[in-house]
Amino acid sequence: MVHKEYNDKRDFSKTPEPQGSDASATGSHRFVIQRHRARKLHYDLRLEIDGTLKSWAVPKGPSMNPNDKRLSVRTEDHPLKYLHFHGTIPKGNYGAGEMGIWDSGNFDIDTTENDLGALQQFQKGNLKLLMHGQKIKGRFALVRTGEHGGKESWLLIKKKDAFSTDLFYDAEALVEPSQQPSKKYSKEIAPGQIVQPMLAGSAKEIFNDPEWIYELKWDGYRVLAHISNKGVLLQSRNGIRLNGKFPELARDLENLEHDTILDGEVTVLDENGVSRFGELQNWPDTKGTLRFYVFDMLYLNGHGMLDLSLLDRKSLIPDVIEGLHLTQYCDHIVGMGSALFDKAIGEGMEGVMAKTADSNYVPGARTEKWLKIKSVESEDALICGYTDSTTGGAAFGSLILGKSDGEKLKYIGNCGSGFSEAYRTELLETFGRYRTKENPFGKKLALKGRKPNWMAPVLECEVNYSERTKNGLLRNPVFKRLFNAPEISKATTGTRILKSETGSGSREIIKIDGLDVSISNLEKMYWPTSGYTKYDLIDYYLQVSDTMVPYLRNRPQSLHRHPNGILEESFFQKDNENVPEWMQTVTIHSKSSERDIDYLLCQNTASLIYMANLGCIEIHPWNSSTTDLDRPDYGIIDLDPPQGMDFKNVVKVALTVHQVLKEADIEGYCKTSGAKGLHVYLPMGGNYRYEEVRNFIKLICYFVQQRIPDITTMERRIKNREGKIYLDFLQNRKGQTVAAPYSVRPVEGAQVSAPLHWGEVEYGLGASHFTIKNMAQRLAKEGDLFAPVLEAGIDMGTALESLENMED
Known part of the structure; x- marks a missing residue:
């Protein structure tokens, strides 16, 4: 019996868990992630493969941050009925404790690297997954690494894609309030430390409630502004540095006399004061007025504020930002949601935000204590493919949209408007990573003769629409945004350099992570006996950067430069003044030199390649990070x-x-x-x-x-x-x-x-x-x-x- 080990560990007269039987293949690839509060809190990942649930215990829970390699310990196979199991396993039984469903859905096997199916990849110890859950989405790898306590040890790794984040990720932050004890966060926050913003739920209709406040909903980029004696950091919701995109805002915030973290929306206003998202995407090559509307404050002068009520946090903002030009306070009214909603719609805005006046700030959590209420109907849809342009003049014709419907994918229509031709071209480049030969809907669609190009349903977008047809299709859909679009649309992480692109003595600019990195003299010989050049060094660091950068991020770098190869003179460099605008540094006082030194921080692939181009053959990070330079990791x-x-x-x-x-x-x-x-x-x-x-x-x-x-x-x-x-x-x-x-x-x-x-x-x-x-x-x-x-x-x-x- 396939589930003998599972059954032998349980007395089914004393536990409500389903009894195991022979494997029964269904052809489906379902998954569940259960939050298991047993002797030690952990998460259980279960994948439907070959008629059973292959199972792993993940002590820290899954993460959407590619830098987190989560230890996953292989456990016994579970029966398919365990996909829906939740409840209490009584004391005295194996795995006693509370079991809740944290996430569930379907997954596909990513065959872009090989043609192996799920079972074959599992047997080889290297599963490539496309996850379609509510919390866990996109590309993952599950890789066997050895043994841990006599059991198979694996690593669960999020891959960089439209759903990944560079932020600190805590699965516990996404646990439903009924499953999670109260938790304090205020001790863990400081300017410069990336913060996951609190996210809002949605409501279909406006309401009036004296315990709620109402704000205008600005249509822009969510930005957290960190201000301290180290300078200003503009952080996107995904942890991307936006100083280079909005330098004038950074300069505006440099006038603050307080150490603080502000949460708000950067937007571009038209002549009527209405926010225009399309103009913001093209900033600064656009018309309009840039504004940063601050609606929350998380930290002020040494004190975390997450445990204060929303009204208490907001009451301090006007005094903190007084005198700034681009940075404005996002005011609110109490109780009268309908009045503000009607005013907002009348002036051409999207709608309002409704928030409970006493709500605390919970980083990374999507909560029903904050709600977005919009006049225009919108839908978050999966991009399942695109059609060719019928005229041949555009990068593609329209997007083929789908929506998860239980265990199936439902077609909800095509969207062919809402993007410029330049943006269509950028999107098409992104789509190439998700192309597949298989129709994800499993049936032919009525596309009116347009040729489809299918994609794995991983990328998600927001579209506005007027109404739905009787068949559930979106009428007049207009593309609004690709989730994480400001960062994704120009990302080219992993770009490989071709030797023919640059010759000896030349200097070129390559795009990495959407940043311009200068490279030069690729043919310069660095290892004469081996015949390896500067090109070989940079090419190597491009290949391993995703794995290597977590050991470098937020750590001051002591640069050991060999600009002419290993046989010529080398030197150490700590202080760095003339660096690209996007390159981050940290200022540390040197007692021996009696001066401040600006150390480089290697935060991403672009930073690593910048250092390699300087002739940094070897990379020397501190043992401690900027979180606390006195305490090594x-x-x-x-x-x-x-x-x-x-x-x-x-x-x-x-x-x-x-x-x-x-x-x-x-x-x-x-x-x-x-x-x-x-x-x-x-x-x-x-x-x-x-x-x-x-x-x-x-x-x-x-x-x-x-x-x-x-x-x-x-x-x-x-x-x-x-x-x-x-x-x-x-x-x-x-x-x-x-x-x-x-x-x-x-x-x-x-x-x-x-x-x-x-x-x-x-x-x-x-x-x-x-x-x-x-x-x-x-x-x-x-x-x-x-x-x-x-x-x-x-x-x-x-x-x-x-x-x-x-x-x-």
Whole structure:
């Protein structure tokens, strides 16, 4: 029986869970994500594959942020009836606790990389998914990485697409209030730290209520403005920096004398004061007046305000922004929703926002305490394809729209108006990533002779329409926006550079993440013996950037530049003054230099390629981030052998480190340095100061040195090391850096600092095994082995007790 393991764990006379039976293939690909408040709160992902539910426990829950690689532990197969199960599993039963459905829907298998079906991809340990849920949408990868506590360990990874976000993502923020205990957020917020905005539900009709306030609904871009002594950051709802698009607004906000986070809508007004979204999209090449209407404030001068009532938060805004020109207060009225709605519609606006006066601010949550009420009918629709232009003069004719209807996809009409020809061309480029040969509706549509080009139903858009036909089709639909459109329409992340594009000595501009990045001298020889050029370096970093950037983001960078290759003179650079407008920096005071230093922050692929073009072969981030520069996210044991020592000795020391950590119940993660040594990282989670981490690492090194004193030393002076491997614990100082995971090193062969399975740390391992020519393929096969390093840190107190017991 397929579900024997499932049944053996349960007594069905004592649990309401459905009993398992033989697999029964339905041909469907359904999924459910259940929030399971058992001994430890976690989420259960279940995918319908080959007549059963393949299941994984996801401790932190799924994420829509591609930078989050969620550990997923494979559990036993569940019966299909579990798709709908929710309720209480009584105490004393396996998995006892509350089980609720967090999200559900259908999924497709993404076959753009191979032609394997769901079962075959599952068996290979590399599932490529297109998810169609209410909360979880778009492209995901589910990749097997090894074992965790005797069970299969996988990683659930969101891929960059129209639904992904760069923001902090917390599945708990989207839990229905009935399932979630009250939660305070105010301690976690500060200017410069990306915040997920609170989102509104919708209502069909306006109402009057004395406990609600009503605001005009501005039709623009949602923007959170961070203002502090570090400057101004304009953040989109998806965490994208908008300073470059609205520099005049950034300058306006620089006049504020307060540290604050403002939430509002950037819009362009016509001569009648009505917001025009189409004009805003083309700003600044458009007519109209730019305005930033502030309707909320999340932080003020050292204090988080999320737990205050909406009226209390709004009452402080006028004084804070007084005297600004482009930045205006979004006023409101109390109780009289109908009056404001009629006035708004009469003046040509979309409608109003209704909000409970006492509502708190819950980042990332879509709540019924905020409602949008519009006069024009609108629909959020899935783009299921597009038709060719009948005249041949346009990029495409119309969009083929669909809507999820239970387990099926329902056709709701075509939309051929609402976009300029330039925007049609941009959309068509985006559509190319989602093309498919299969009709997602499973039946022929009445398209009046127009040729369809089918797409996986992943991209979502908003359209306005006048009414519905009897068949449920939209009448006179007009395209309004592609969700995340300001960022998606110009994104070209992952652009590969062709050698023929630039010659020796030339300078070109390439688009990465929608940003202009200057590159030059691609043919310059960086590794003469190996024959690798600057082109090879930049091409490598483009391939691995999605995996590498999370280890760099928000961390000051110490630039080690080799502008003429590894055989010529190199130099370190910390201070950076003349950088592109989109490049972020952080100012840190240097006591030794008695001045402020502007360090680069590598926030995205464009930033990484900018650094590589400067000749930064190796990438050196701080161990701590701008969230708290005094508290590192990890500790490092650097195993530094003397020149010429057999690498098998380094392996022996690393295995001894691993044994000490295992005995102390500490999880460590090993990588090659990329040169002649190995690095072992310990997750710290930003919970301890540098001095505490350094002393802890020193203690571990002490235990290692005691066990193999013949080949290890903790002596700092090179002349006193006697040809032994140096256990370097001093890398754990503020501002000290080592090569980042996946960083290239300026040594012959273009070796890379490669994360390892502990099973790979064995005799025969060599520092030259991983290079810019094979690392991308290894990543595709193994996934990111270092992901847990950036997750929750160890409990140092418990670990110290274990180490003390070892000493006894």
